[in-house]
Amino acid sequence: MTLPRLALFAAVAIAVAGCPKSPRPSRVLPAPPATGDPAARARFDQAQARFERDGAGTAAVADEFAAIAREFPDDPIAPFARLYAGRAALRAGRYDDAIAALAAAVDDPAADAALRRRARLFLGLARGYAGDAAGSIAALDDPDAPVDDGERAERFAVLAEAHAALGDAPRALAHYDRWYPLATLAERSFILARVRALAAELDEAAAERTLAATADPGPARLALAERVAAVRTARGDRAGAADARAIVDAVRERLGLGPAPAADGGDPHLVGAALPLSGRRARVGDAALAGLGVATGAVGDLEPSPFAVSTRDTRSLADAAADAVDALAREGAVAVVGPLDAASVRAAAERAAQRGVPLVALDALGGADIPVDSPFVFHVVLSPVARAEALARHAAGRGVRRFAILAPDSGYGRAVADAFAAQVDRLGGTVIVRASYPPGARSFSAVVEPIAGKPWDALFVPDTAAQLELIAPALARANLMVGPIGARPPKQGRRVHLLSTAEALRPRFARTTGRYSEGAILAPGFYADDRDPIVGRYVERFRRAFGRDPAYLDAYAYDAASLVRAAVAAGARSRGDVAAALSQMTVDGVTGTIRFGADRRRADDGLLFTVVLDDDGEYRIRALR
Incomplete structure (x- = not known):
C-alpha cells in the first residue's frame, strides 16, 4: 500500500473532506508587519482576503502568494507570503509547491516563532499527502500546533496513514483512535474500515499482543478484538473466541454501533x-x-x-x-x-x-x-449500446419514425450505430440514411451535405460531446435546424432533431454549441446538472x-x-x-x-439530458425526468 495513492487518497481526500476547509483564524499568528513596501502589503492583503473567503485555496491564490515572496524577498511580509503560499498550494493539491514554500518558511531564521510553528504543521501535512511518511511524522511532532478540531483531525489522519505506510500498525491504530472522537459520521465510517484492514494485516500473535496493549474502547480495540475472535474460532478456542466477542460487543455499544452482525452474513x-x-x-x-x-x-x-x-x-x-x-x-x-x-x-x-x-x-x-x-x-x-437504444425509444415514443445515422468509422461508432438501427427497426421506424466519417475528424460540412437532402427527422450521432460541438454547427450551415421534438418549424431551413451519446459531456458544450443544439437529446450516462433535485x-x-x-x-x-x-x-x-x-x-x-432486469443488468433507460435556453438567456444542459 502506498501512502498517497491509496491510503491518503481515502483518508484525507474523502474523509477529511468533511472537516472545516476555511482557513484558520489569524489570531494564532502575529499581525503582518505594517512596515515594508506598501505595494507588497496591499497585494498580500488582497490575496489573504481571497484565501480566507474562498477557504479551499486555489492555484491562482497560491501563485500570487509565491509571487509576493519572490518579488519582495527581503520585505517583512515575505515569511507570511511563504506560509500562505504553502497553505494555498496544499489545499489546491499542489503538494510539491506546498512543501517548497513551507520548508522555506520553517527554515527562515528571521520569521516569527509562531509563524514557523504553523508552517511546520502544514509542512507535515503536505509531506504526508506527497507520500513522504517519515518526513511527515517528523514535522508533525508538535501535538499543540493545531488550533482547532479540524486541524487536529487532519493531523491524526495523516499520522495514522504515515505510520501504516511504514509498517507500524500499532501506532497507526492509536492515531485512528485519537481521530475518531473528532470525526464526522462519514469519517468515522472510513476509520472503522481502515482499522479493520490494518488489523487484518497483523499476524495472529501480533493481533493478540496489540489487543492486549490497547485498552481504550475505540475503533482500534474493536477491530483487533474482531480479528482475534476470528483467529481463536479458527483454532477451535471457543472460550477464547467468546471472550474476544464480548470485547467486540462492549466496544460496539460504547461507540453506538449496535449489536455485532452474524459472522457469516456480512x-x-x-x-x-x-x-x-x-x-x-x-x-x-x-x-x-x-x-x-x-x-x-x-x-x-x-x-x-x-x-x-x-x-x-x-x-x-x-x-x-x-x-x-x-x-x-x-x-x-x-x-x-x-x-x-x-x-x-x-x-x-x-x-x-x-x-x-x-x-x-x-x-x-x-x-x-x-x-x-x-x-x-x-x-x-449503462453501456453506450444501452444508451443508444434508450435514445431510440425516447424519440419513437414521441412520434419520430424516420432517422439518419452519422457515426465515426470506428469499432465504437459501428457497434453503437448498429444497436440504434436495430432498436429503431424493432420500434417500427426506419433508418433513411447512414453515413460515417473518420474518427477525430475536424470538418463536417462535406460529411453532412450528402445526408441533408434525405427525408429524415432525427439524426443520431454516437460520439463524444467534443465532436458534437463541430457537427451541430455543420448541420445549421446545411439548413438543418436542430430543435426540440414537437417544436414549430423554423423560419428558415428544415427542423430536425439531434440525438447523441455525447460522451464526456461538459458545460462547455452548452456554452459553445447551445444555439445550434437547443432541444437535442443527449445520453452521456451522467452529467452534473446542479439544478436537478437528485443530481x-x-x-x-x-x-x-x-x-x-x-x-x-x-x-x-x-x-x-x-x-x-x-x-x-x-x-x-x-x-x-x-x-x-x-x-x-x-x-x-x-x-x-x-432497476435491474432478470439478467441483473440495468433495465431502466438511465437519465437523458437536453439543451435548454434558460430565462437568463444562457444555454444549459438539463436532466429530463
Missing part, C-alpha cells in the same frame, strides 16, 4: 470496494473511489447512518481483483463495488458468485461481455469534498454504493438479503431511476 454497514488504485487504471480507480467517498455520507433522501467503505487495490490485474473480493468477504463486507475493466470484472464476478457476496460491477459495457450468470453479480453502468444534491456534496464536478465514473460508483445502502435501509441484514433487494428494488440514483 456487516450490513460495511461495503467493500475492489478498485484499481495502482497500475495503468489507477486514475479511473481514484475517480470511482471519490464517488464512493461521497456515498458514505448520504444516499438520496435517506438519513445518514454509519456506513463504511473498505477498499482493496486490484492493481489493474484480474487475479488481484479476485483476491480483493476474497479479502473483503473475509473482512465482512455485505457487498462489493467494482472492479472496472472486463477482465477484472470476470474474475471478481466468479469469486463473488462462489462466496455468495453481492458484486455491483462498474465495467463500461454494463456486463455485455461478462459471462458469469449469478444472482450475486450486478452491473450498474444537484450529489453535485453539491461532491464539489464541497473535491472542489470539482463529478464525472461519469464518479457518479456510477456513487450509485453502486447507494444501491447497497438503500438495500440495507430497506431492511437487508445479510449478503443474501442485499442480493434479493437489489434484484427487486427501484432507486432514484444520479444516473437514472435504477
